[in-house]
Amino acid sequence: MRILGLCISLWFGSVLAACSPLPDSQAPSQNTAADHKPPRQVLIVYSGNTLGELKPCGCAKEEDQGGIERRMGYLNSVVPKESNLLLVDLGDNFKESTRQGRIKARYLMAAMSEMGYDAVTLGDRDLLYGNEFLKKQDSIPWLASNMELEGMNPPRTRIKTFDDGLRVAVLAVADPNLFYVSDHGGLTMQDPAEAVKHLLPEIERTEHPDLVLLLSHMEREKALKLLDLDGVDVVINGHIENESDQIDMQPVVRGHKIFMQAAPLGQKMGELRVLIDGGNKKIFQQRMVRLDSKIPDDKKMTALHDAYDQEIEALFFETLKAKRTKDRTQVYATESTCKTCHAAAHETWEGTRHAHAYATLKAVNKSFDPECLQCHTTGFEKPGGFISEIDTPELKNVQCEMCHGPRLDHSQAPQGGFAPEARQACSQCHVRKHSPNFNYKTYWPKIQH
Structure with a gap:
């Protein structure tokens, strides 16, 4: 057994954790059936915390990662090579209760259905659109070991048996506090640890799993405690408050x-490779795979995202009709007025990327996307702000008043005192996924005026 364990370790290369063999007094007999089992392995691939990101926006090279096209591209390269693969998701797939957010959620669910997930955890954000929305996603293998949803009946456990006989039991629990704070209706939840303690004995008795995987949706420190539960081999956690959160992936x-x-x-x-030898000793090897431009886009997912873009474009023009009938009292002076008194500052602005922000959207066919327009135009979705390049061409790009606020009144009766507001305005658009290296002290000299 010791020789076999050494061979397995050398074969794996970079081993994070190898379970030590039992002491001789506890070691199984050399004549047991377990000793004659060949080494087996499973690759657990995991995702989570997507928050509706169908595709990276491309604003910053450092954050140009993720998206359904690359995720499927990655899976296309991994799935054919792995005979034992388990694909799981940790939840928080949705972001906000807007029409665009709901459309994103629908397309993300369609993508994940095509990807062939084995288990998907229900996070607190995943109830954003209600139980009825989730019920319609019947091709998604929801898993909920400590919750009951009105009108839904997700299984409490999932067992996957591979062709070589390897059996993996999967459970998924979530922190009730995350859900009750959000006031989700039709929801009953049990203490996560108690739910696992209740389910595991029956699983062990009837299924005899070789590996028990527990998916959790909660704060990291709470999830770590689940590792102490008897019978649990692996815990994978997911939960994110907002898109700028830093997550410890070690x-x-x-x-x-x-x-x-x-x-x-x-x-x-995430990839976790688990090798189990004949004596049920486990060796773990884990790594994170960046979904960057090196990963080829999957054509089917590209077509799906194109369909999403078309729907968002239709939504844009639908809302455009309503915006044109609303009160459009002018409150922005526009950059052309600002330059009459601030010629030097305007000249500096013209040389910055702010002055050409709208053109970057046109170049990637995103000039109809509300999530992009709010940071590439002036006053989008605000009274008197940008509507469209046809209706309000004078408010294209990131103009003076994106930082200094609407100043038509100032142009008519000049007075100072509003410059300090500009610094606070930066954080509205220069968030982590758009500007991961943003620092006011280093960025300000580039546009100083």
Whole structure:
């Protein structure tokens, strides 16, 4: 057995945790059936915390990761090579209760259905559009070990048996506090640890799993405690408050068990390879795979995203009709007026990327996307602000008043005192996924005026 364990370790290369063999007094007999089982392995691939990111916006090279096209491209390269593969998601796939957010959610669910997930955890954000929306996603393998949803009946456990006989039991629990704070209706939840303690004995008795995987949706420190539960081998956690959250993705090894967390915004896929020898000794190898431009886009997912773009464009023109009938009292002076008194500042502005922000949207066919327009135009979705390049061409780009606020009144009766507001305005658009290296002290000299 010791020789076999050494060979397995050398074969794996970079081993994070190898479970030590039992002492001789506890070791199974050399004549048991377990000793004659060949080594087997499973690759657990995990995602989570997507928050509706169907495709990275491309504003910053450092954050140009993720998206359904690359996720499927990655899976296309991995699935054919792995005979034992388990694909799971940790939840928080949705972001906000807007029409565009709901459309994104629908397309993301269609994408994940095509990807062939084995289990998907229900996060608190996943109830954003209600139980009825989730019920319609009947091709998604929802898993909920400690919750009951009115009108839904997701299984409490999932067992996957591979062709070589390897059996993996999967459970998924979530922190009730996350759900009750959000006031989700029709929901009953049990303490996560108690739910697992209740389910595991029956699973062990009837299914005899070789590996028990627990998916959790909660804060990291709470999830780490689940690693102490008897019978649990692997815990993978997911939960994100907002898109700028930093997530610790370093694995934690405790004894013969391992804990990991999913990456933010679906930017990386996690891989955990588990090798189990004939004596049920487990060896873990974990890594995170960046879904960057090196990953080829999947054509089917590209077509799906194109369909999403078409629907968002239709939504844009639908809302445009309503905006044209609303009160359009002018409150913005526009950059052409500002330059009459601030010629030097205007000249500096013209040389910055702010002055050409709208053109970058046109170049990638995103000039109809509300989520992009709010940071590439002046006053979009605000009274008197940008509507469209036909209706309000004078408000294209990131103009003076994006930082200094609507100043038509100032242009008519000049007075100072509003410059300090500009610094606070930067944080509205220069968030982590758009400007991961943003620092006011280093960025300000580029546009100083």
